[in-house]
Amino acid sequence: MTLVDFLILAVVAAICGMIGESLAGYSVGGCLTSAVIGYIGAFVGLWVARQFGLPELFTVTVAGTSIPIVWSIIGSALLVAALAIIRRATV
Numbered sequence: 001m002t003l004v005d006f007l008i009l010a011v012v013a014a015i016c017g018m019i020g021e022s023l024a025g026y027s028v029g030g031c032l033t034s035a036v037i038g039y040i041g042a043f044v045g046l047w048v049a050r051q052f053g054l055p056e057l058f059t060v061t062v063a064g065t066s067i068p069i070v071w072s073i074i075g076s077a078l079l080v081a082a083l084a085i086i087r088r089a090t091v
Helices: 003-024 031-052 071-088
Strands: 059-062 065-068
Touching: 003 031, 003 059, 003 065, 003 071, 031 065, 031 071, 065 071
Parallel strands: none
Antiparallel strands: 059 065
C-alpha cells in the first residue's frame, strides 16, 4: 500500500466517521478522530452485518483494502452513540 492509497482510505474513513458522528448527534473530536472512528466503525459495522447475515453494501476498495461504506457509517454511529452514553454517565 502506497502513501496515496493510505491517504485515500483515511479520507474515506474520515468522511464515514463524520457522517456517523452527525447521525449520532455527538462529536468525539476533530478530523483525525473522525478517521479513527470511521476505521473502527467499519469493523464494528461489518461485525454486526455478519452477525445478522447481511451483505456488504457499497464497498470501496483501494490497493486490496476495502471499506464497506454503509456498514462503516452505521458502525461509526453506533460507536459514537456508545461513547456518548458512557461519557454522559461519567459526568
